[in-house]
Amino acid sequence: MDPAVVGRRVRALREERGISLSTLARLAGVGKATLSGLEHGTRNPTLETLWAVTAQLGVPFTALLAEPTAGPTAHGTAVTATLLEVFTDTDATYELYRMRVAPGPVQLSPAHQPGVTEHITVFAGVLRAGPADAPLTAPAGGHLRWVSDVPHTYAAVGDEEVTASLLLRYPRR
Amino acid sequence: MDPAVVGRRVRALREERGISLSTLARLAGVGKATLSGLEHGTRNPTLETLWAVTAQLGVPFTALLAEPTAGPTAHGTAVTATLLEVFTDTDATYELYRMRVAPGPVQLSPAHQPGVTEHITVFAGVLRAGPADAPLTAPAGGHLRWVSDVPHTYAAVGDEEVTASLLLRYPRR
DNA sequence: CCCGAGTGTTCCGTTTACGGAACAACAGTG
DNA sequence: CACTGTTGTTCCGTAAACGGAACACTCGGG
Numbered sequence: 001m002d003p004a005v006v007g008r009r010v011r012a013l014r015e016e017r018g019i020s021l022s023t024l025a026r027l028a029g030v031g032k033a034t035l036s037g038l039e040h041g042t043r044n045p046t047l048e049t050l051w052a053v054t055a056q057l058g059v060p061f062t063a064l065l066a067e068p069t070a071g072p073t074a075h076g077t078a079v080t081a082t083l084l085e086v087f088t089d090t091d092a093t094y095e096l097y098r099m100r101v102a103p104g105p106v107q108l109s110p111a112h113q114p115g116v117t118e119h120i121t122v123f124a125g126v127l128r129a130g131p132a133d134a135p136l137t138a139p140a141g142g143h144l145r146w147v148s149d150v151p152h153t154y155a156a157v158g159d160e161e162v163t164a165s166l167l168l169r170y171p172r173r
Numbered sequence: 174m175d176p177a178v179v180g181r182r183v184r185a186l187r188e189e190r191g192i193s194l195s196t197l198a199r200l201a202g203v204g205k206a207t208l209s210g211l212e213h214g215t216r217n218p219t220l221e222t223l224w225a226v227t228a229q230l231g232v233p234f235t236a237l238l239a240e241p242t243a244g245p246t247a248h249g250t251a252v253t254a255t256l257l258e259v260f261t262d263t264d265a266t267y268e269l270y271r272m273r274v275a276p277g278p279v280q281l282s283p284a285h286q287p288g289v290t291e292h293i294t295v296f297a298g299v300l301r302a303g304p305a306d307a308p309l310t311a312p313a314g315g316h317l318r319w320v321s322d323v324p325h326t327y328a329a330v331g332d333e334e335v336t337a338s339l340l341l342r343y344p345r346r
Numbered sequence: 347c348c349c350g351a352g353t354g355t356t357c358c359g360t361t362t363a364c365g366g367a368a369c370a371a372c373a374g375t376g
Numbered sequence: 377c378a379c380t381g382t383t384g385t386t387c388c389g390t391a392a393a394c395g396g397a398a399c400a401c402t403c404g405g406g
Contacts, residue, residue, distance in 0.1 A: 003220060021354060031395035036355060043393060046217045046363080047176060121292050121316065121340060143294070143316035165340060167294060194384060204365035209385060216363060219393080 004041030101162040125162035177214030251280040274335040298335035
């Protein structure tokens with residue numbers, strides 16, 4: 001992860017709010033040198049520092065560390081999935097991904113454990129996905145859902161890249 | 174933010190994967206002392222350190238800093254929404270929330286800007302939501318979508334709390 | 347022109363997070 | 377029993393993140 005990226009975002013968020021470096025430093029309770037160094041990417045900020053600054057900006061960490069999350073980039077070439085969140089409830093564990101499917105060949109994914117379901121919301125493009133023997137199609141705004149304990153496929157229909165959110169539900173065994 | 178909380182989660186995630194402190198430290202390229210102190214909450218870890226460890230665990234920061242994210246907890250009493258992610262594409266900005274709707278009175282939410290759409294995936298419970306004059310109903314696993322430039326409502330059907338993911342799409346003006 | 351109030355950067359002494367090594371405790375050998 | 381390989385914790389010198397102060401700079405007034 002590049003600290004310069006984080007720095008640029010902090011600076012952008014600050015200027016977006018029209019607040020000066022000096023005042024943000026004072027509000028967040030950190031030194032001006034610290035904030036300056038942070039925005040320039042010349043420092044390697046502490047959790048405490050980042051927390052203080054982002055809290056003052058009213059922004060979760062996620063907004064700073066969004067897209068370069070080197071999460072488990074998915075299995076193959078066409079599909080890129082970034083793990084956004086994992087939350088555990090009493091009866092299941094959920095993994096929420098942001099997914100991109102590049103136009104091109106169909107992407108085959110192996111089966112998961114029994115009972116696992118996938119929920120996909122398509123935001124842009126047209127996605128054809130689901131069980132390998134009976135895939136479903138959804139346009140932008142559409143939603144797909146299937147039990148993923150069988151091999152399944154992902155493919156972008158047309159030449160537009162597909163953006164979607166993927167939710168995996170693992171029932172508690 | 175309490176560093177002890179982060180520490181406990183790191184330890185939980187590590188043990189969940191059945192991997193020892195020593196090996197995780199080696200894999201992540203950090204000192205054992207660093208990781209030990211981090212898990213105990215006696216240190217104030219650096220962005221670089223956190224990044225190395227979470228990347229090795231295959232978990233985004235979000236998973237560590239999940240629920241105490243004092244993000245914009247939603248409008249009223251029945252609905253609690255936590256901002257998980259913000260990502261900006263060329264044509265729109267997305268805000269992804271994890272939403273909980275407590276059983277009880279209907280929650281009314283004011284209209285957003287024109288063109289904003291909401292996408293909801295229900296994970297648990299039964300949700301009745303949508304435009305105030307024509308709400309829709311979705312059970313667990315269901316999906317709702319509507320244009321939210323009119324006042325809209327959220328309500329849990331039955332006495333089970335609703336868990337859902339809410340995605341707001343703001344088209345670029 | 348000078349002055350005060352603001353901007354953001356740089357300098358610097360103190361604090362502390364860092365990794366390597368040494369450590370005690372335990373497990374499975376021969 | 378000793379030996380070897382673990383486990384995680386603690387010690388410690390070094391590197392660096394920290395906040396405060398000093399700095400150069402740009403505005404707007406008197």
